[in-house]
Amino acid sequence: MTTELDVRPGGRPDARRLRGWLRRTRRRHRTASLGDALGDAYVLLLFTGMYGWALISEVRDYLGSPSGRQGDPADRYWFGIAAALAVAGLAWRALRVVGPLVVAPAAQSWVVSSPVDRRGWLLPRFVALVVAATAGGGLFGLAAAVATGAGAAPDLAGATVAGAGCATVAVASAVVVQGSPDRAGRARLLDRCLLGAGAVVALAVVVAHLGGQPVPLPAVPLAWTLGLAAVPAAVVAVAAAYRALPSVDRASLAAGAEVADAAAGAALLLDPSFLTGLAESRRWRSRGVVSSRRFRPLGRSVVLVQAELWRTVRHPSALVVWAALLLTMYAVAVALPSSAGAAQVLLGFLAVGRLAGGLRAVGRSAGLRRSLGGGDVQLYLAHLVVPALSVLVWYAVTLPVVRPTVGVVDGVLALGTVAAAYRAGTRPTMGYGGATVNTPAGMIPVDLIRQVVRGPDVIGALILVQLFWG
Amino acid sequence: MRGLTRRFGKLAVLEDVSFGLPEGRLAVVVGPNGSGKTTLLRCVVGADRPDEGEVLVRGRRCYETDPETRALLAAALDDIGFFPDLSVAEHLELVAYAHGGAGATVAEVIAELGLERARDQLPATLSSGQRRRLALASCFVRPRRLLVLDEPEQRLDARGREWLADRLLREKAEGTAVLMATHDAELAAAVADDRIEIGAAA
Numbered sequence: 100m101t102t103e104l105d106v107r108p109g110g111r112p113d114a115r116r117l118r119g120w121l122r123r124t125r126r127r128h129r130t131a132s133l134g135d136a137l138g139d140a141y142v143l144l145l146f147t148g149m150y151g152w153a154l155i156s157e158v159r160d161y162l163g164s165p166s167g168r169q170g171d172p173a174d175r176y177w178f179g180i181a182a183a184l185a186v187a188g189l190a191w192r193a194l195r196v197v198g199p200l201v202v203a204p205a206a207q208s209w210v211v212s213s214p215v216d217r218r219g220w221l222l223p224r225f226v227a228l229v230v231a232a233t234a235g236g237g238l239f240g241l242a243a244a245v246a247t248g249a250g251a252a253p254d255l256a257g258a259t260v261a262g263a264g265c266a267t268v269a270v271a272s273a274v275v276v277q278g279s280p281d282r283a284g285r286a287r288l289l290d291r292c293l294l295g296a297g298a299v300v301a302l303a304v305v306v307a308h309l310g311g312q313p314v315p316l317p318a319v320p321l322a323w324t325l326g327l328a329a330v331p332a333a334v335v336a337v338a339a340a341y342r343a344l345p346s347v348d349r350a351s352l353a354a355g356a357e358v359a360d361a362a363a364g365a366a367l368l369l370d371p372s373f374l375t376g377l378a379e380s381r382r383w384r385s386r387g388v389v390s391s392r393r394f395r396p397l398g399r400s401v402v403l404v405q406a407e408l409w410r411t412v413r414h415p416s417a418l419v420v421w422a423a424l425l426l427t428m429y430a431v432a433v434a435l436p437s438s439a440g441a442a443q444v445l446l447g448f449l450a451v452g453r454l455a456g457g458l459r460a461v462g463r464s465a466g467l468r469r470s471l472g473g474g475d476v477q478l479y480l481a482h483l484v485v486p487a488l489s490v491l492v493w494y495a496v497t498l499p500v501v502r503p504t505v506g507v508v509d510g511v512l513a514l515g516t517v518a519a520a521y522r523a524g525t526r527p528t529m530g531y532g533g534a535t536v537n538t539p540a541g542m543i544p545v546d547l548i549r550q551v552v553r554g555p556d557v558i559g560a561l562i563l564v565q566l567f568w569g
Numbered sequence: 570m571r572g573l574t575r576r577f578g579k580l581a582v583l584e585d586v587s588f589g590l591p592e593g594r595l596a597v598v599v600g601p602n603g604s605g606k607t608t609l610l611r612c613v614v615g616a617d618r619p620d621e622g623e624v625l626v627r628g629r630r631c632y633e634t635d636p637e638t639r640a641l642l643a644a645a646l647d648d649i650g651f652f653p654d655l656s657v658a659e660h661l662e663l664v665a666y667a668h669g670g671a672g673a674t675v676a677e678v679i680a681e682l683g684l685e686r687a688r689d690q691l692p693a694t695l696s697s698g699q700r701r702r703l704a705l706a707s708c709f710v711r712p713r714r715l716l717v718l719d720e721p722e723q724r725l726d727a728r729g730r731e732w733l734a735d736r737l738l739r740e741k742a743e744g745t746a747v748l749m750a751t752h753d754a755e756l757a758a759a760v761a762d763d764r765i766e767i768g769a770a771a
Contacts, residue, residue: 112666121652121663128654128691204650209660209707212614212644213667214636280618348633350618353648387578 114219117210151242158246166437173314174304175434179247180321181301187265188293194273195286197362198355199228200347207356211349218344225344228270229337236266244322257322264329271336277351278343298423301430308433369547370529372463379456382414389413399473403481407457411485417453421489424450425496432500439501440565444512447493448558451520454489458482458524479525486520508568515561523554573622575608582608586622588765592714595737595747596763604768606750607647610719613748614644626715640668643713645704645721651692657703658688661710668711678709681732698724705733716740718749722756734759 161167200221202211210220240262244255276286307314357377364373392409394402411417424446431446432439461467461478468475494513498505529550535542575583582605590596598606611617613624615633623630631638651660658675665672679688682702687695695703701724708716722730730753737760740747751757757764 112669117663117667120666124659124663125652125654128656204648205652206650208649209652209663210667212639213664213711214640214669215667216636217634346634348618349615350633353616384577387576387580 112215114216114222117215118220118223121210155242155246159248162246162248167435169436170434171308171314173316174308176316177300177304177314178430178434181297181304181430183243184293184297184300187269188290188297190266191269191273191286191293192290194269195276195283195290196355197358198277198351199270199273200224200277200352201355201359202352204353204356204360207349207353211352216345217347218341221344221347225274225340228274229267229340232266232270233263233333236269237263239266240322254320254322257320257326260326261322261329264326264333267333268329268336271333271340274340274347275336275343277355278340278346280348280351294423298426301426305426305429305433368529369543369551372529382416386414400477400481403457403471403478404484407482407485410457411454417456420453421450424453425493428497429500432497441562443494443497443501444516444558444561444565447490447497447512447516448519448523448554450493451486451490451516452523455482455486455520455524458486458520462525463528479521482524483517483521486524487517490516490520508564511564511568512561515557515564519554519557519561522557526550526553570613570624571622573609573612573619573624575605575612575617575619583612583619583767586765586767588763590715590746590748590763592746593741593744594762595741595749595760596765597757597761598748598750598765598767599757600766600768606767607719609767610644610646610717610748610750611648614642614646614717616646616648640712641714642717643708643711643715644717645708646717646719647723649700649704649707651700651703653691653693656689656691657684657695657699660692660703661706664707665710670711672710674710678706681709681736682706683729683732698726698729701725702729709736713745716745716747716749718747720750720752722751722753730756 201224202221211217237259240258240260241255243262244258249255249258273286276282304314358374361373361377365371394405396402428439428442428446431442435442458479461471461482468478471478490513493516494509498509502509527550530544530546534545536545536548570589571587573583573586574581586609588596598609600606608617612619612622615638625631626638626641631641633639655663658679661675661678662672665675679685682705684699684702684706687699690699692700692703701721705718705721708718721733725733734756737747737749741760741762747760749761
């Protein structure tokens with residue numbers, strides 16, 4: 100049984116009334132009540148607030164402790180600016196990739212493809228997006244200010260206004276870009292500029308520090324300056340985005356929905372392979388074709404290593420990320436010298452992960468291993484050559500800022516990092532049917548925990564080794 | 570369609586594709602696997618953006634963001650999504666309402682597509698063939714001047730294919746232009762007026 104929607108034959112229905120009809124009809128078949136939804140939202144907010152506040156407190160306490168205060172305040176300030184630029188660049192890229200306006204595949208197929216007014220259909224989610232960006236950006240700015248030790252009300256207010264304003268400008272501008280594909284090129288350039296600017300600032304501070312040159316603090320408070328500039332810009336951007344809503348096409352809504360679905364799956368099942376698989380597929384699709392080359396017939400394992408090297412050369416973004424992590428390592432060594440050892444291990448693991456794509460591919464696909472033939476161990480070892488070499492290079496170039504001499508501990512750390520990369524790259528496929536364990540975040544499958552900690556467990560042990568032995 | 574080009578990186582899937590399709594005629598897009606048939610149809614309906622070229626309807630460039638374009642164009646591609654909590658009949662009523670209709674043709678289309686027993690079923694309980702029929706049904710409960718179908722014969726049984734051929738002939742007779750990708754030579758021979766060959770091996 101369905102409810103009739105009062106429409107004139109041949110006329111175009113109002114988006115609000117159609118949405119209401121859809122909501123009422125869907126609600127009739129649902130078993131979950133509004134109370135259930137509010138309960139879930141409450142639990143989510145409670146845990147986010149609790150763990151978020153605990154994280155902020157820990158960071159604040161650490162930065163205020165004697166070991167956290169060893170770096171020069173001006174260096175740390177500019178590294179903060181570099182980090183903010185990098186976060187802004189990554190956030191802008193994420194907004195572009197996701198949409199930011201997204202419509203689920205079902206609504207795309209059954210509603211968005213109809214003549215229903217596009218602005219009317221998208222308006223509620225646009226309003227929700229802007230409100231979420233303003234609130235989320237403000238909270239992020241406030242949390243960053245609290246974590247870095249700000250205590251005065253004007254400083255906290257300035258950071259909140261700057262965060263809220265910048266987030267609103269970013270989201271509204273991304274909607275404008277979504278509605279005008281001609282601007283996509285310039286939008287792509289912006290995130291590269293932001294990331295590049297962050298890298299340049301960090302590199303300049305590292306070079307100045309290593310050269311013994313002091314870096315001055317800025318004369319004006321940047322948070323308030325940024326906030327005051329961002330508020331009027333946010334108003335203009337939101338108005339422009341509202342005007343752009345009718346021009347947001349189905350292609351951009353579909354592309355974003357794919358990413359949003361993958362991200363939701365990754366978050367719900369704590370399985371990042373949903374998202375990384377899609378990102379990898381898109382990365383290679385954007386490349387399209389390559390020049391096929393003949394392998395040098397130097398034996399089975401060497402051929403596999405050649406394939407691994409070609410993969411890296413064909414998409415050098417892994418090397419760019421590797422270099423960015425190296426710069427981060429130097430920045431940590433300058434700003435927080437007492438944490439340099441732990442950062443060396445942790446960032447080294449992240450860096451080697453960027454070059455372990457082949458290991459992950461053979462690790463998660465039994466079919467691929469069967470088609471390549473030979474033993475699994477031989478395949479894994481062949482795909483571990485490039486990651487292992489990258490670990491050696493990593494420890495060689497980061498050692499000068501961590502320890503004055505080379506010792507046995509460095510060999511242990513390098514071997515351990517390779518072992519961690521091996522464990523992370525050879526994770527078996529996730530199984531959800533096994534035993535579950537009751538945690539503060541609800542019932543979680545044991546296999547899921549095993550999956551998440553496989554690799555990072557070795558890194559945790561190595562950080563302890565480094566702390567007590569390094 | 571004029572000069573349509575779609576590239577993925579350096580790979581040109583479609584290169585300068587142009588053709589015309591008068592009202593009341595049916596054109597089949599043919600080509601080997603990977604020749605870009607689905608990409609072509611996705612560009613026509615606006616589910617994908619071409620890198621170059623344009624789609625013209627009655628001599629006017631059409632944009633997916635224009636409600637008039639969406640009112641003219643009905644499509645059943647392979648990427649259709651379903652609301653998990655709406656029944657078969659409710660999906661079709663939704664499409665009818667969204668196009669300004671009152672859902673009067675829904676029962677008739679459900680009967681024509683043999684979905685009577687499934688009319689109150691939720692999508693998760695439908696077979697792949699029933700889902701395909703539902704996707705096709707969504708094109709027939711609303712007004713249309715251009716019908717775009719991607720391998721509509723897929724997952725249909727022998728009777729379903731007979732019905733499809735008959736329905737496409739009726740669509741043509743009513744003045745609807747039909748653009749269809751198919752690998753079914755028998756269906757193409759029965760209904761096609763024009764062939765659009767794409768891909769190197771075509």
